Amino acid sequence: xxxxxxxxxxxxxxxxxxxxxxxxEILRRGVGTTEILVVGGxxxxxxxxxGRATVxxxxxxxxxxxxxxxxxxxxxxxQINEDWMNADVMHSLSFSYQLFxxxxxxxxxxxxxxxxxxxxxxxVCMKLKAMRPKDGTDILKLAPILKNNRITxxxxxxxxxxxxxxxxxxxxxxxxxNTTFR
Amino acid sequence: MSVNYDEFxxxxxxxxxxxxxxxxxxxxxxxxxxxKQNKINGKLEVAYVQAMIDxxxxxxxxxxxxxxxxxxxxxxxxxxxxxxxxxxxxxxxxNAIEAFKRHGFILSKVExxx
Numbered sequence: 001x002x003x004x005x006x007x008x009x010x011x012x013x014x015x016x017x018x019x020x021x022x023x024x025e026i027l028r029r030g031v032g033t034t035e036i037l038v039v040g041g042x043x044x045x046x047x048x049x050x051g052r053a054t055v056x057x058x059x060x061x062x063x064x065x066x067x068x069x070x071x072x073x074x075x076x077x078x079q080i081n082e083d084w085m086n087a088d089v090m091h092s093l094s095f096s097y098q099l100f101x102x103x104x105x106x107x108x109x110x111x112x113x114x115x116x117x118x119x120x121x122x123x124v125c126m127k128l129k130a131m132r133p134k135d136g137t138d139i140l141k142l143a144p145i146l147k148n149n150r151i152t153x154x155x156x157x158x159x160x161x162x163x164x165x166x167x168x169x170x171x172x173x174x175x176x177x178n179t180t181f182r
Numbered sequence: 183m184s185v186n187y188d189e190f191x192x193x194x195x196x197x198x199x200x201x202x203x204x205x206x207x208x209x210x211x212x213x214x215x216x217x218k219q220n221k222i223n224g225k226l227e228v229a230y231v232q233a234m235i236d237x238x239x240x241x242x243x244x245x246x247x248x249x250x251x252x253x254x255x256x257x258x259x260x261x262x263x264x265x266x267x268x269x270x271x272x273x274x275x276x277n278a279i280e281a282f283k284r285h286g287f288i289l290s291k292v293e294x295x296x
Contacts, residue, residue: 009196053192055195055196055199056199058296081203083203088296089296091296092296094296130296132191132195132293133187133190133191133194133195133255133256133257133293134191134192134194134195136191136256136257136260137187137188137191137256140260172257172270175261176257179260179261179264179265
């Protein structure tokens with residue numbers, strides 16, 4: 001990135017490294033088997049070759065156990081921000097517990113950390129709910145992939161209803177959907 | 183000035199996360215220092231950070247960087263380019279946040295980090 005500050009960006013390569021470190025910390029502390037669902041930009045970075053970078057790894061969890069203390073331990077060891085991995089997205093409008101149903105296995109690290117990623121259809125639904133500027137550029141990249149897999153605008157609306165119990169989207173999101181999936 | 187929205191959106195997202203992490207006061211302190219040390223690269227990025235500092239502090243801090251031409255938000259730009267549709271751009275223009283307009287950005291909403 002040409003702009004810079006002192007915060008390291010996350011991409012596929014270092015996300016894998018940090019996930020491995022996290023699994024080692026889970027082992028070291030005897031936390032037990034842990035499952036996380038990676039969403040947002042990190043899911044794109046792990047599943048696609050767009051070169052997508054992100055500033056944090058957004059995760060959803062069904063059980064926290066002592067995951068946070070492991071996350072903080074990795075941050076201290078790697079000299080990165082404590083919120084390098086966080087579940088704040090679970091408090092946002094784009095979250096739904098139904099996301100766990102569509103989770104795709106990504107990799108298991110050291111037999112203790114099972115990492116899942118959100119599928120592309122759910123990711124587009126989340127981004128249509130959030131509609132920040134970066135969501136728009138991500139939707140543009142994911143739309144051709146979904147269209148290649150014969151996913152239609154109606155499929156997206158059906159999934160939105162399953163995720164959020166309503167088909168309501170803000171006007172800009174509907175416009176984005178109509179433009180990209182016409 | 184042509185805008186690479188991939189990069190710009192990522193940068194504005196990064197800034198949103200920094201505000202969330204540091205809080206307003208620490209953000210202003212840290213980024214004023216980075217600006218003074220010329221540690222933020224790119225005219226667009228410097229202008230955006232200066233605009234954000236003005237926005238947070240709710241005053242004109244006398245920071246001078248400005249984009250060469252007005253920079254639209256991503257959606258406004260996208261719909262003009264894609265459909266010759268000026269609705270979003272007009273809305274953003276009419277509701278432009280003064281602190282950002284002063285530095286060349288036509289934005290009606292500031293991105294917040296989740």
